[in-house]
Every structure is written in structure tokens, then in C-alpha cells.
Amino acid sequence: MILFEEVSKVYAGNFSALKEVDFHLKQGEMAFLTGHSGSGKSTLLKLISLMERPTTGRIVLNGNDISHIKGNDIPYMRRHIGMIFQDHRLLMNRTVLENVGLPLLIEGYNQYEIKRRSLVALDKVGLSGKEDYAPIHLSGGEQQRVGIARAIINQPPLLLADEPTGNLDPKLSLEILSLFESLNEFGMSVLIATHDLGLIAKMRYRTLTLKEGIMINDGLMRERNG
């Protein structure tokens, strides 16, 4: 699904954000990406979501080498990645339904199909009946769920989440992670970037740990309690 081969990223001013990172996330696998602020988590996610290009090394996504992908191909490649952000990145001037249906609108689905699928996706994330709300009228947790519904609506093979529980209380955080688990059960690969080690410890998944741009650990962090 995702293959990193000796990937480095150097920003202007000779700042090395990633240093020869290697890892392989298989199809249907769920993993955490952790590390302190500035460890390179966001850079790694940006490389996968094609917001940045690697300075050296090779990135393969879903069988396609995206290290030197052409600019015109980026939108089509992004349609195969569901992205979830800490700040949700919702369109506040549109309804929940319109936000969720955005990827399908872009892909050229008709209005009937967009509405049908959006309602199913909202039901899946527990937001049935809130389709006509403006996102501003929803709580932080609900907004995050809208973001998740938008990310999964076009059934991407890969789900990337950048600090998806950063603004949520522990109970809501666990609910969101359970949601990711259920999506993973459907066959989606899931990569969650978080610095919440407590949360990672409660789950039993592979954890990639970055420190100053170097992958220092790749494996299970700890057995889940209970």
C-alpha cells in the first residue's frame, strides 16, 4: 500500500525533516505514527498525500511511484487517499451533507448518488439526522466525524489521519479510534499520526516512531490493557 525507501526530505535552510526513512504499510494494515513535535510526522503524511515531494528516496503508493508524480496527476492520486485532519478542514459555508459529498461531487457522481452515499457515510459515523446542519453548529467531536465521513465516502484504499483526536476528550478519542478500527476491518489501510502515547498503548497496532526525522522504532509499542 505504502512503501518508503530511504526517503529524505530537506526543507529550505538545509533543515532535514526526514532522514532515509524506510517502512512498508501493507494493504488492510492499521498503524500509528508517533513522535514528538518536529519529529517529522506531518512531513511524512504530507509526502504520502502529495503536499510535499521527497528530496531523495522513493515512495510507492498503491503500486504507483509517486516520488516524481506530475502535477496534473496529483488530484487523481489524492482521490485514493482519505485524509483526516486535527482541524477538520470543513467548509463552514456548506452543510454537513455537502461537506461529506464533496469527493463524490469532484469525481462526477450525480446528486442522487452523492446524497445516498453521504447519508450512509453519516450514519456510519453516527451523525444521522445532522446532514442539514452547518458544521459550525456541531461539537468538535462531531466535526471530526464529518471529516471522517468525507474521508471514507469514496472508499479510498488508504486513510491518513493527522492528530485526529488532538482536540477531543479521552472518551471521544476512543470512539474515533474504534471507528478507524471498524473501517480497517472493511479492508482500508489506516495510518494515524498522533503523539498521544496513552491512546496508542490502549490499542494493539503497529507503531512507527520518529525522532528528529529518523525512524527509531517500528513495531508494537505495548500490549493493550485488558
Added chain:
Amino acid sequence: MAKQKADKNVLSGSPRITKVSFFGRVASVFQQHFQQIFTSFSELWKTPFATLMTILVLGVALSLPSVFHVLYKNTERVTDQWDKASEISLFLKKDISEQRIQVLINKLGLYDDIEAVTHITSHQALQEFKEMSGFSKALNYLDENPLPDVLIVVPVAQAMNIAGSKLLVAKLKREQGVDLVRVDIDWIEKLQAILSVVVDIVIAIAVLLLLSVLLIVSNTIRLNILNQRSEIEVFKLVGATNSFIQRPFLYVGAWYGLLGGLIAWLLTFGLVQWLHSGVISLMGLYQVEFQISVMNLEEVAILIAVATFLGFIASYISVKQYLVKIEPK
């Protein structure tokens, strides 16, 4: 049960369960265009004051060239009435015989570009001169009639213009027995030269004003793009192509142009109506009956089409300049 299965398919992972067919995509593109045309129109009125100001500025800028056009069109109509070299005078040589004059008249009658030829004999010319000048007694003292025979040539309607007259004059000068050919077209040529300069000035002003329309719309769209930067980033993150994102901005630009064109038409119409009574009175002083011609349907359509196209192009320039550079961070 079937519904549950369908719902599971919707949210299942790779591979995707359903894909949009080619015809489905084509139909959807048309549907999206149609929706975006009307959505972009309603977007305009979310900031009604700013939109109204922009449209009015565009209307004023576009109305000036169109008012100039209407004025030029009417001036041309007026001068067209004077632009006719209606008669050409052929002064014949003194020694030409009556028989030779008749041959010449018959020959001129065969010209395609001559409608009629009238012969004024030297005797008739002298009589007329005596009557009109008031020097009849003095003229009686002349030993011989100094005036030549004259042929008054009336060109056909198609030749009653400067170019046609010049051609005819050149032919007439080559006829035997013709001493001098006179046609009073110099002042028409001067008037047309002045009009030509005025037209050049008007074209230059019109180009500058149209350029200002481009800049106004372009800058407005630039501000719209910058205001919607975060929204554009979200669109790009979920896989929207630049062409998908730019479409509403292009339609907004076209709407600005179209509405500006309509305002320009209304302003032109109002201005021409306002000038109408003054022009009628002025022309009345010269015993000329004249009705001001306003813009016809074709001209209105051209004005609005040009304005819409300018709005679209201006928007396109802005979109290419700014929108493509916005990338999600």
C-alpha cells in the same frame, strides 16, 4: 437485507465497488456546469454592495465605447447625406463643335456609372450668369461669350461617393473636348479625415476602457480567490483538479461582464435619449430631418457578448495567475 449489503458496499475498502460510467461522467459534467452557472450567480449577491459597485464601474467603463459607437454611427449617417458627389461639371473646350458635343453626350449616356447628362450651352450659361450676378449691362459690353458649354453629369447612386466620383472624374478627363472637370469633394475628404482621426482617438479610448474592464474583473476575481484560499485548499486535498476549482470563478467573471454589459446598454440608451431632443433642435436649424439611431438588437448582443467574454478572459487570467499556485499546507 439488500439495503444493508448496499450500505456495506458503500463503505467497504479497496477495491471500489461502483464506478461512474463514461456517459454518467459526461452527463454529470453538464449537470455540474449548469449548477455552477447558477450557483456562481447567487454567490455574487452574498456581497451585494461590492458586487453592485463592481458591476456599475464595469457598466460605466463599457458604456463610454458604446456611446462613442452610437455617436459615430449617427455622425456617419449625417455625413452620408452630404457625402454624395451628386453632380460633376464638365467644362468643354471653346472650339468644340455642336456636333461633337452631341457625340460626347451620347457617349457619356452609355457609361454604366452615369445616370443623366444635361447640356448647358454657353449661351444659356451667360444668360443665367447675367440673371444671377446682376452684371447684365456690363456683360453686354463683352465682344464674345467667355463661358464654355457645360455638361452636368449625374452619377448613378453607387458612384455617388468619393472613390466612385474620383474614378469617374479620371475617365471624364480623358474624353476629347473636355477642358475641365469639377466636382466639389475636397471638403468631404477633409471632413472624413477629421472623422477618421476622431475614430482613431475613440478606438484608443475604447481599448483603454476595455483594458480597465479586464483589470477590474481580474482584480475582483483575485480577491475572491484569496478570500477562498482555505476552501480551495480543501478542494485540492480531496482530489479536485484545477479545472474543477476554477470553473465557478470563471462563471463569476462572465457574470460580472454580462451584468456590466447590460448596465452599459442601459446607460447608453439613457444617454442617447437624453441627447435626442438637443440633436433634433440642432439639425432643425440646418433644415435637416434627423432621427437619432440607438443601438439595434445585433449591436446590443455584440456589446453584451464582448462584455461577457472580457469578464471570462479577465477571470481566466486571474485564475491562472493565482489559483494554480494555491497548494494545501
